[in-house]
Amino acid sequence: MFRTVRSARTTALTALCCAAVFPGLVGCGVFSEVGSELGSAADEVQSELEDAAREVLTEGQLFTGTKTLDVDGASVHVSCSGTPSDGRPVVVLMAGMGDGLDTLEGLQETLAEDERVCSYDRLGEGESDQPEGRQSIDDAGRTLTVVLEDVAGDGPVVLVGHSLGGLIAARYAPDHQDRVSGLVLLDATSPTMIDDISDVIPESATGEGAEVRAQNMAIFEGENPEAIVIDSDPEVRSAGEVPVEVVQHGVPYLGEIAEYGDDLERVWSEGQEKWLALSDRSRLSTAEGSGHYIHVDEPDVAVDAVRRVVDEAAA
Incomplete structure (x- = not known):
């Protein structure tokens, strides 16, 4: 870093797809065949899985x-x-x-x-x-x-x-x-x-x-x-x-x-x-x-x- 006064020579001193990580899981209808009696529980689990996937996908080691x-x-x-x-x-x-x-x-x-x-x-x-x-x-x-x-x-x-x-x-x-x-x-x-x-x-x-x-x-x-x-x-x-x-x-x-x-x-x-x-x-x-x-x-x-x-x- 070193600044000179001549502008002509001044130097400045100046996401991966979810399917690739969780194939067939997130957003792929994994709960499509779950019975209606488990609907709310399935929705909750799916939401948690999606949140987990997003968290992994934003880790710097992967993005x-x-x-x-x-x-x-x-x-x-x-x-x-x-x-x-x-x-x-x-x-x-x-x-x-x-x-x-x-x-x-x-x-x-x-x-x-x-x-x-x-x-x-x-x-x-x-x-x-x-x-x-x-x-x-x-x-x-x-x-x-x-x-x-x-x-x-x-x-x-x-x-x-x-x-x-x-x-x-x-x-x-x-x-x-x-x-x-x-x-x-x-x-x-x-x-x-x-x-x-x-x-x-x-x-x-x-x-x-x-x-x-x-x-x-x-x-x-x-x-x-x-x-x-x-x-x-x-x-x-x-x-x-x-x-x-x-x-x-x-x-x-x-x-x-x-x-x-x-x-x-x-x-x-x-x-x-x-x-x-x-x-x-x-x-x-x-x-x-x-x-x-x-x-x-x-x-x-x-x-x-x-x-x-x-x-x-x-x-």
Whole structure:
């Protein structure tokens, strides 16, 4: 996540049929031959069965398409594709700031050919409700927990986060090692991004540098679609012995910022290296032909990274 002032190169920092589950049961006339003396009882039982069927069909582990979840009274938009497989983790995609799950549609569609894949809009993004006030990374984590409980139950997940979504995933995983079995970070926001910007662009800066600094400081203080405050914390805690793929951009788009571009590219790269501390099984690679949106610029790079982590997590 990094906001520049040139609009031309600004990056965003910004159901299954019931017959398939209950064949010949729900809505199929199972009680059509019940005697009239049992009519009312049969109607009651049928109603209960239909309610049970609807409940099962809306479980995240089974539904395909989109739906909304209630998270403390707020509506969160969720999308799932693909078929669950025994022993395979559910892949959960997490977009960057300013993006809805639609920006991950292509990645989700490709991965769903072989995996169960879900995505969601965080509060303030896409079709989800607006947050009631300022949020923290921990608040975003609590929303993520509700999503994971719905789409994966008690099963394992691989979190795939782009930009701010990557930072949230990386902060979440160490506290949920019983659930998160792998991570893919696509040009994830650095754990020390706000300090990095402050160090590179001094308060005395003028011109474009001053605008970039002020804009990003405001974003990190909560002036963003999610009203999320992003603190700088150099500590990267272990997420356990899980496979982690860290993929950084290779096209130096930050380098276009006058005077400070080269140093901004340097600290961004250093920030990607910090995420390697998540696991002894972490790997860092560069998407040479990509800007910030690796899953759009080089979708095969993102797909391959996710598949490697899922395969390792399922082994």
